Amino acid sequence: MRLEGKVAIVTGGGLGFGAGIAQRFAAEGARVLVADIDGARAGRVAGEIGAAARASTADVAKGADFARMVAETLEAFGRLDLVVNNAGITHRNRPLLEVDEATYDRVFAVNVKSIYWSVQHALPVFRRQGGGGFVNIASTAGLRPRPGLTWYNASKGAVITMSKSMAVELAPDRVRVNAICPVIGETGLTAEFMGGDSPELRARFVASIPLGRMSTPQDIASAAVFLASDEAEFLTGVALEVDGGRCV
Secondary structure, eight states, X not given: OTTTXXXXXXXXXXXXXXXXXXXXXXXXXXXXXXXXXXXXXXXXXXXXXXXXXXXXXXXXXXXXXXXXXXXXXHHHHSXXXXXXXXXXXXXXXXXXXXXXXXXXXXXXIIIIIHHHHHHHHHXXXXXXXXXXXXXXXXXXXXXXXXXXXHHHHHHHHHHHHHHHHHHHHHGGGTEEEEEEEEOSBSSTTHHHHHTSOOHHXXXXXXXXXXXXXXXXXXXXXHHHHHHHSGXXXXXXXXXXXXXXXXXX
């Protein structure tokens, strides 16, 4: 049990990478608040996990919702050790001038400002407890961007830079901050990333991944468990590429 006794919030926990992370955390001994903008999805995953999980309906772009997530976690489990900032959205793969302002603003609110809110509301708890950790789900898009996803790429580049800066600033508080950079995987955003979905589009994207497949929730969950565990106690400021060699 690599996360025995730990309590985590996993945002975007209702499907895809987030559901995989929440399920693996619980299997490794953690208690988990599964948060998702779709309460039914969060409830389904929490129900599958059982007594070690609670569900929360939350929009991570709203500070009040993040404050409520933290409060619900403390009420249910008595402490908070980890926040996995997984919730994310993208704009459809298209020329950058075709992405409207409202979509741009929403991408940055969900992918970037949510981390600001997580720090505002979780960090005081970590400081009172003498430590904690953030695992921020970034993307290979922030390291090796693809055309057609410029504003999404920029948001994930911001996540990587924020994670490294947070790691340095919060190290004296014994708060570790790391990022995971997945390559494209089977999530609710797959068709948006590709600009559609067809065998031909999938083959084109997979051809850019040396190990020859997309990522899975299990791949990302394994990385998140490691970074959240005491095995990684001397790792902070890492942007771990879980990408089958895509960024080489």
